[in-house]
Amino acid sequence: LLITTICIFFIEGKRRNEQKRIKKKTSKNVYALLIVDVQYCFINGSLALNQSSARQNGAEVIPVINKLIKSVPFDVFVYTMDWHPKDHISFIDNIKDRQEYVLGDHYEQYKIGDTVTYTGPKYWTKQILWPTHCVQNTFEAQIAEDLIHPLPNQKIFYIKKGTDPDVDSYSAFTDNNKLHMTILNEKLKSKHVTHVFISGLALDYCVAATALDAKHFNYKTFVIQDACRGVDEKTIKFQLRNFKKNHIRIVQSADIKKIIK
Ligand code: VGL
Numbered sequence: 001l002l003i004t005t006i007c008i009f010f011i012e013g014k015r016r017n018e019q020k021r022i023k024k025k026t027s028k029n030v031y032a033l034l035i036v037d038v039q040y041c042f043i044n045g046s047l048a049l050n051q052s053s054a055r056q057n058g059a060e061v062i063p064v065i066n067k068l069i070k071s072v073p074f075d076v077f078v079y080t081m082d083w084h085p086k087d088h089i090s091f092i093d094n095i096k097d098r099q100e101y102v103l104g105d106h107y108e109q110y111k112i113g114d115t116v117t118y119t120g121p122k123y124w125t126k127q128i129l130w131p132t133h134c135v136q137n138t139f140e141a142q143i144a145e146d147l148i149h150p151l152p153n154q155k156i157f158y159i160k161k162g163t164d165p166d167v168d169s170y171s172a173f174t175d176n177n178k179l180h181m182t183i184l185n186e187k188l189k190s191k192h193v194t195h196v197f198i199s200g201l202a203l204d205y206c207v208a209a210t211a212l213d214a215k216h217f218n219y220k221t222f223v224i225q226d227a228c229r230g231v232d233e234k235t236i237k238f239q240l241r242n243f244k245k246n247h248i249r250i251v252q253s254a255d256i257k258k259i260i261k
């Protein structure tokens, strides 16, 4: 009986491996590169990363991303844009107009970087206060011009986020309240994307939120560390640990050719 059991165990194992191999062969991997918020406001504009505590230079991601676009055969390219109306909830300049919804402290106590809880008008939402940035149709909301865009025959699309005045959206998939989705997930699904590689600005905010959502929506998710720059050392460290905890792989741009063959 023991010998029979061992034999069955062996044969079953072999059969499973064979099935796995076939599945791997027939299910096609589709690779997307997400280029998050490479806009002038984060490079040399109102939220320039070199002015924030980590003193990083957002422009440094551009040659890294350009090289990736030229050398790696991604199937889909997504450019995201932080795209706020003037009266956006994240702007510290708007706190006065929203003072009746500020929970707790008097609105004048708040400074850039503080978190305020707004009780309305549309949502109860926690918000970090930023300077006015990426206002729709302004120069600094444009995607950096020296970032190359693949040939038009390749799959490429643009996602605008943070357009609702009453809730912020760090993730390119969902708003911060997780109530509304952009068209990103639909678009990726329609192209049968399986793997999402994320680059851009800022590592600790919009890149992180987008990566966590990509994982949540079941994509194999990779953050390309040297193709990202962040706002703050502490939050960068926190999010890198958070990626590992959530099985998001942290990779370097030079390693990607080995992953995508
Ligand atoms: C971002 C802060 C505010 C980002 C956007 O793109 O990371 N950060 N809005």
Ligand code: ZN
Binding pocket: 082, 084, 090, 133, 134, 162
């Ligand atoms: Zn923003």
